[in-house]
Amino acid sequence: MSENTIRLPDTSKLVISSSPHLHEDDSVRRIMFMVILALLPACIAGAWFFGPRALWVLLVCVASCVACEILCTRLMGREVHVSDGSAALTGLLLGMNLPVTTPTWICVIGSAIAIVLGKMIYGGLGYNPFNPALVGRVALLLAFPTVMTTWIAPMTRRLEWAGVNSVTQATPLGVSELTAGTLPFSYWDLFWGRTGGCIGETCVPALLLGGIFLIALNIIRWHVPVFYLATVAIITGVTHWLAPAQCAPPLYHLLSGGLMLGAFFMATDMVTTPLSRKGAVVFAVGCGVLTSVIRIWGSYPEGVSFSILIMNSLTPLIDRWTAGKPFGTPRRAPREVKP
Amino acid sequence: MIKQLHFYGGIHPVEDKVAQSVPIVEPPILETYMVPLQQHIGAPAKAVVAKGDQVKRGQLLGEAQGFVSAPVHAPTSGVIREVTTCLGPSGAQVPALLLASDGEDAPADPMPAIDWHQASPGDLRQRISAAGIVGKGGAAFPTVVKLSPPPNKKIDTLILNGVECEPCLTADHRLMLERAADIVTGAQITARILGAKKIIIGIENNKPDAIEVMRQAGADYGIEVCSLRVRYPQGAEKQLIYAVTGRKVPSGGLPADIGCLVQNVGTAAAIADAVCLGKPLYERVTTVTGTPLVSPGNWRFRVGTTYSEAIKLAGGVKEDPIKIISGGPMMGMAVYSLDIPIIKSTSGILLLSKDELTQFAVRPCIRCGRCNDSCPMGMMPGILSVQIENQRYELAEKWHVMDCIECGCCAYTCPASRPLVQHLRRAKAEVQAARRAKAGK
Numbered sequence: 001m002s003e004n005t006i007r008l009p010d011t012s013k014l015v016i017s018s019s020p021h022l023h024e025d026d027s028v029r030r031i032m033f034m035v036i037l038a039l040l041p042a043c044i045a046g047a048w049f050f051g052p053r054a055l056w057v058l059l060v061c062v063a064s065c066v067a068c069e070i071l072c073t074r075l076m077g078r079e080v081h082v083s084d085g086s087a088a089l090t091g092l093l094l095g096m097n098l099p100v101t102t103p104t105w106i107c108v109i110g111s112a113i114a115i116v117l118g119k120m121i122y123g124g125l126g127y128n129p130f131n132p133a134l135v136g137r138v139a140l141l142l143a144f145p146t147v148m149t150t151w152i153a154p155m156t157r158r159l160e161w162a163g164v165n166s167v168t169q170a171t172p173l174g175v176s177e178l179t180a181g182t183l184p185f186s187y188w189d190l191f192w193g194r195t196g197g198c199i200g201e202t203c204v205p206a207l208l209l210g211g212i213f214l215i216a217l218n219i220i221r222w223h224v225p226v227f228y229l230a231t232v233a234i235i236t237g238v239t240h241w242l243a244p245a246q247c248a249p250p251l252y253h254l255l256s257g258g259l260m261l262g263a264f265f266m267a268t269d270m271v272t273t274p275l276s277r278k279g280a281v282v283f284a285v286g287c288g289v290l291t292s293v294i295r296i297w298g299s300y301p302e303g304v305s306f307s308i309l310i311m312n313s314l315t316p317l318i319d320r321w322t323a324g325k326p327f328g329t330p331r332r333a334p335r336e337v338k339p
Numbered sequence: 340m341i342k343q344l345h346f347y348g349g350i351h352p353v354e355d356k357v358a359q360s361v362p363i364v365e366p367p368i369l370e371t372y373m374v375p376l377q378q379h380i381g382a383p384a385k386a387v388v389a390k391g392d393q394v395k396r397g398q399l400l401g402e403a404q405g406f407v408s409a410p411v412h413a414p415t416s417g418v419i420r421e422v423t424t425c426l427g428p429s430g431a432q433v434p435a436l437l438l439a440s441d442g443e444d445a446p447a448d449p450m451p452a453i454d455w456h457q458a459s460p461g462d463l464r465q466r467i468s469a470a471g472i473v474g475k476g477g478a479a480f481p482t483v484v485k486l487s488p489p490p491n492k493k494i495d496t497l498i499l500n501g502v503e504c505e506p507c508l509t510a511d512h513r514l515m516l517e518r519a520a521d522i523v524t525g526a527q528i529t530a531r532i533l534g535a536k537k538i539i540i541g542i543e544n545n546k547p548d549a550i551e552v553m554r555q556a557g558a559d560y561g562i563e564v565c566s567l568r569v570r571y572p573q574g575a576e577k578q579l580i581y582a583v584t585g586r587k588v589p590s591g592g593l594p595a596d597i598g599c600l601v602q603n604v605g606t607a608a609a610i611a612d613a614v615c616l617g618k619p620l621y622e623r624v625t626t627v628t629g630t631p632l633v634s635p636g637n638w639r640f641r642v643g644t645t646y647s648e649a650i651k652l653a654g655g656v657k658e659d660p661i662k663i664i665s666g667g668p669m670m671g672m673a674v675y676s677l678d679i680p681i682i683k684s685t686s687g688i689l690l691l692s693k694d695e696l697t698q699f700a701v702r703p704c705i706r707c708g709r710c711n712d713s714c715p716m717g718m719m720p721g722i723l724s725v726q727i728e729n730q731r732y733e734l735a736e737k738w739h740v741m742d743c744i745e746c747g748c749c750a751y752t753c754p755a756s757r758p759l760v761q762h763l764r765r766a767k768a769e770v771q772a773a774r775r776a777k778a779g780k
Contacts, residue, residue: 006655008647009631014675015661015696016430018761020747021668021689022352022506023697026754028705081702126703126755221708275708275721319722326742327347327716328577328590 028125031219031270032085038210039092039265045193045203049154050100054199058095060104064111065091072120086125090114093133093265096200097258097305098140101150109143110136130312131272134305141305151196171196172256173301183252190255201258211264220268223277224284228263229254231288239296247296259291262304272312279315279322286311344585346578348715349570350748352506352669354545358628359509361636363517366652368444372414372643373425374400377433378682379473380480381407386436392419395447397619400436403468409481409683410471412619413438414641416445426679428665428672435680438643450617455524460532463614467532470613471620471683476500476574476603477666479684482610485600486532492595494533498583499526499540501549501604502567502574505667508687510624511604513637515542515549518608519556525607527560528614533600538562539583540604545569571669572746576601578715590742605686625681627653629690631660640681647677649688660690669747699750699758701728710749710759716742720749720759727762732769740766 047054069087073080082088094114098107114136119128141148151171172185172195185195193202201207214220237250253259267273267287274283287307294303377383384401388394394413401411417440425435453466468483488494499522503511515522526538540557542550544566554564565583567573577588579601586597594600605623612618621642628635633654640649646663650656664671665679667687681688710720718739726735743763750759 006651007657008650008677009656009663009690010659011663011675011677013659013661014663014673015698016673016675017662017697017699018758018764019664019668019670019672019745020751020760021662021664021671021673021691021697022695022747022751023756024350024352024752024754026752027756028702028754031705031707031754086705124703126705270705270707273706275706275711275719277708277712280708319719323719323722323738324717326590326718326739327581328587328592328742329739 028086029084032089034217034219035214035265036085036089036092038213039096039200041206041209042096042200042203042261043092045206046096046100046199049193049202050152050199054100056104057098057100057102057107057199058092060107061095061098061111062088062091064108065094065115068112068115069120072116073124076120078124081125084125087115090119090132090136094136096261097133097137097198099148099151100199101152102140102147106140106144106147110140113139126271128271129315130309131266131269134266134309138305138309153196154194154202171301172252173295183248185256187251187255190252195256198258201261204255204260207260207264211260214264214268220264221277221280223281224268224273225263227281227284228267228288229259231285232259232292235289235292236296239292253292253295257295257302258304262287262291262308266304266308267311272315274315274318274322276319276322276324278324279318282318282322283311283315286314343565343567343582345568345570346573346581346715347717348713348748349572349578350713350751351569352571352751354569355507356509356512356545357507358626358635358637359512359546361509361513363513363624363637363639364652366638366640366644368415368440368442369641369644369648370440371420372438372440372641373435373645373678373680374411374414374438374643375425375427375433375435375680375682376401376411377427378411378479378642378684379409380478381405381409383434384408384411386422386434388419388436390419390422393417394419394438395445397449397621398447399619403471403481407481407484409473410469410619411642412471412621413447414621414643415440416443417441426676428674428679428682428685430672430674450619452617453614455528455531455614460534463528463532466614467610470609470618472606472609472613473620473683474603475605475609475623475684475686477670477684477686479682482602482606485602486529488533488595488600493598494535494595494600495598496537496539496584496600497526497530497533497535498579498599498601499538499604499607500574500579500601501540501542501546501553502579503546504543504569504571504574505669505671505687506571507628507689508626508667509628510626510637510686512546512549514605514608514624515546516552519552521608521611522553522604523556523560523562524615525609525611526557526562526602528610529600529602529607535600540564541567541573541579541583543567543569543573571748572715572744575715575744575746577744590739620683623681623683623685625649625685626687628687629660630692630695631656631658631690633657640685642680642682644681645677646674646679646681646688649681650677650690656690658692661693661696662691664689664691669751670745698756699761700756702755702757704757705755707754709752709754713748713752715746715748716744718742720763723766724757724759724762727766732766732773735766736770741770743767
């Protein structure tokens with residue numbers, strides 16, 4: 001080949017940057033989108049069991065969360081990054097944690113609390129110490145206890161859009177019969193989600209499907225749900241063994257309430273949980289202990305939200321405790337080198 | 340065969356070793372060579388020739404100044420046209436000599452060959468020093484300094500680094516296939532200097548042909564080959580030592596502290612040339628690769644060959660690259676000029692096309708923990724990076740920022756595309772400066 005047909009690079013447009021020059025093909029937006037995708041089966045199940053209004057509640061929460069975030073970033077004079085999907089995810093999680101009968105205006109208030117007080121006030125994505133969706137949910141639980149604990153029986157309102165005058169039903173954890181030693185719901189009903197409860201928390205297979213999807217994509221650590229659920233199973237197992245008449249068996253606990261949703265989607269929230277694998281295990285075990293204690297001895301029937309929020313507050317400490325020593329820091333005196 | 344250990348963390352980027360089946364080619368003699376007097380860590384060499392001087396190939400052009408320094412030799416015969424400066428890969432101007440070749444490539448009188456079986460370690464060290472040998476893996480640390488450990492540090496194991504864990508680069512791979520015997524000789528010379536009993540060659544198992552060739556070449560001399568899993572940064576000194584010996588270099592320490600020394604396979608071959616042939620180090624094998632290039636490959640370039648000549652040899656480009664990198668994609672330096680010369684430590688010239696561009700952005704950390712999981716030093720780059728953004732360098736020091744080896748695994752995995760390596764480098768520089776200021780008081 002002759003000299004003049006060889007083309008040399010144009011150096012005027014070269015980019016200079018620090019190494020590394022390769023990057024894994026992943027982004028915050030993709031992670032958020034995948035989590036939303038993983039939540040969809042449970043949302044569809046919620047709509048199936050509780051009627052189409054479930055979709056309305058979810059939609060209102062997502063839309064108000066996104067709107068609140070846009071408003072806040074504008075007020076803070078920052079670039080709007082709502083397209084990263086984190087606000088939409090918060091909205092979806094909040095909606096899934098509400099009863100289907102929650103009035104629209106309460107959904108909006110909950111979303112505003114979640115985004116403004118749960119996230120943006122700390123500086124936005126990445127800086128919030130508490131899971132924003134749970135902040136919203138717990139605020140609503142404290143402010144509107146009746147609304148937040150009114151449950152309709154599943155499959156009763158499938159064709160109706162609105163109306164709150166429906167057949168109410170206690171949630172599996174709220175039933176008084178439990179203390180009488182007989183289970184008010186069959187395991188099969190609990191598993192499929194044919195019980196009262198929040199929109200997105202009842203259908204275990206849908207949540208498992210989403211959770212396993214996220215573990216397979218390496219977005220969440222399997223350690224968190226496994227250690228969380230195992231801790232609950234062990235503690236409730238022991239109490240059931242000691243007092244079978246008062247305490248529900250472990251499987252009943254695992255399949256009811258918000259435990260599955262919490263273990264796979266809330267205790268795995270990246271921002272508010274420890275960084276390291278070891279820290280994640282500590283966090284998950286802590287959540288399991290607190291959930292069991294609140295469920296067995298507390299005055300609230302359900303403790304997942306509270307336990308995750310309490311553990312959120314411990315996250316910086318757990319991070320510090322579990323910070324490993326760097327490679328090459330001797331645990332003991334350095335080994336004698338044999339000549 | 341040695342059982343290898345797995346270091347914690349690491350990543351597995353796309354290997355992209357397109358030039359691995361292209362044999363090393365000897366390029367034609369060029370009209371001019373820009374020979375920098377600083378091709379190593381330490382003090383630049385001092386020119387011993389002046390403008391207008393006639394020089395021959397292998398003749399001394401610059402002598403080492405001080406202990407941590409290395410001499411520079413003429414890549415071919417010709418006339419020194421200018422004593423000047425040129426742009427180095429780091430972007431800084433370095434003193435250099437412009438050599439106009441006479442096309443004859445006449446060799447200078449070689450240094451006498453040494454029978455290394457008989458020679459004393461001192462004589463061998465002197466030869467390695469005189470031949471201007473520096474670490475060819477990338478850092479360009481003068482080899483003689485490395486081969487002179489303090490007397491209280493006994494080195495028992497020599498590890499040859501044939502890992503080449505950087506994606507895209509294939510120079511060491513080709514060198515092992517084509518010069519296995521010389522690498523083995525160089526290793527034996529090094530082991531003799533150090534009094535090391537054991538020689539281990541570490542090679543990633545994506546190069547089965549090189550493993551086989553090196554195993555055969557070293558079999559008669561008791562040299563072991565360790566086949567290593569493909570995991571970046573397997574070729575990092577501390578990770579390699581751990582993988583083949585199970586020893587951990589103490590934090591803040593050197594391999595000599597645990598009786599090990601790591602040497603690049605290319606350096607071993609250069610040592611063999613210097614000792615057995617009396618040939619100084621003025622050429623090296625460099626991979627020129629990347630999607631924009633017409634024909635990527637491996638060449639034995641004379642030092643002072645500019646990047647533009649190297650790219651011409653690779654057939655030029657099909658499209659304009661967005662980045663030109665000196666070295667590999669994980670730790671190499673982006674350059675902005677083609678007038679930079681190849682030096683003793685240039686392992687590769689890599690061109691990236693527009694769609695391969697990675698841009699970092701200062702977006703918030705979402706604390707996903709991937710940097711934690713990938714850090715081969717067991718640090719917490721995410722937490723450190725936030726501390727560094729807030730200029731809390733003393734806090735970063737407590738969180739072990741000085742252990743960072745700048746391998747880039749954290750930034751590679753970061754979904755928020757945070758400039759983690761830049762942050763860590765900055766903190767390391769700030770901590771160094773603070774320590775110096777404290778020591779100066």
